[in-house]
Amino acid sequence: MKKHIVTLTAIAVLSVGAATTASASSSYTVQSGDTLWGISQDKNVSVESLKGWNNLSSDLILPSQELEIDGQAATPKTDSSxxxxxxxxxxxxxxxxxxxxxxxxxxxxxxxxxxxxxxxxxxVKGGTAVAEKAPAKTASAPAKSTAPAPTPASAPAEKAPTQASTQAGKTMTVSATAYTAYCAGCSGTTATGIDLRANPNQKVIAVDPSVIPLGSKVWVEGYGEAIAGDTGGAIKGNKIDVFIPTQGEALNWGRKNITIKVLN
Known part of the structure; x- marks a missing residue:
């Protein structure tokens, strides 16, 4: 009889352990250097499934971010603004x-x-445009009034469109070259902080910010939808540089005139 009780107890402990493991396996905490592709291979799921379950609009993930890996919960854990x-x-x-x-x-x-x-x-949610923060005053600069000039109640000031909004939907022809994250003197990190070595599948283009605002989504002929996330000393006017993971593919791209469209 005692043996029977011990056996039942062992089965109960194993069941609890299995339930705990199953629960823990439904999510994954992103580690430094992780990529969606790497996680998808390790967990035997597709990148598109991971993006769908976690409401991701790009391949970018951050350390300590919690990802659902079995589709049980695809909504963000918080809704903070x-x-x-x-x-x-x-x-x-x-x-x-x-x-x-x-x-x-x-x-x-x-x-x-x-x-x-x-x-x-x-x-980060539901905001409205505000004036740029003024730089700190130097000790020698005289104090100036920061009070805004009054405007008539019947004629509210009209908000000027941002550069990105004026460019959205614009189609243009550009000269396009390619680069990698491992070129001589390259750090692998873009002007906006994207680590291309940790995210080799991220589609990024270097642009002239006066032509295409940084952070814009851009459709690029022969490349797909990319983020305008980098700049370059030689990238001026209607020129772009597309990021390609390997040097061989970058050399094969060469230099070509292509059509692009600013999506937002």
Whole structure:
């Protein structure tokens, strides 16, 4: 009789352990250097399934991010309208993780340039454009009034369109070359903070920001939909540089005139 009780107890313990393992296996915490492709291979699922289950609009993932890997829950764990910047964050990564454009993120938070600091609180949902934050005054500069000039109640100021919105839907012909993350002198990290060596499947193009705003989604003939996430000293005017993982494929691309379309 005692043996029978022990056996039942062992089965119960094993059942609890199996249930715990099954529960734990339904999600995965992203580690530094992980890619969606690598996780998909390890978990025997497709990249598209991972993106669908986790509402991802791109292949970009961040360390410590929780991913569902069996389709049990495909909705975000939080619905916060703000985000607190952590060490190592970039504006592009934050915008991509929250499904918004880089232009919206900078506009909502009055950010000029791409400098952010740990502890900053950013609006990441439902924001409205605000004036750019003024740089800190030097000790020798006289104090100036920052009060806005009054406007008549009957004539509210009209919000000027952002550069990205004026470019959306624009089609143009450009001269396109290709580059890799391992060229001489390359760090592998783009001007907006995308680690191309850790995300070799990310489609990124280098652009002249005065022609195509950084953070825009762009359809590129012969390449597909990409993020305008990098710049280059030789990329001026109607020129782009497409990121291709391997040097051989980049050389095969060469230089060509192609059609692109700014999507947002």
């Amino acid at each position: 703000t985000y607190t910047v952590k060490s190592g964050d970039t504006l592009f990564e934050i915008a991509s993780a929250h499904g918004i454009s880089l232009d919206s993120l900078t506009s909502w938070n009055g950010i000029s340039g791409y400098m952010i600091y740990p502890g900053d609180t950013l609006t």
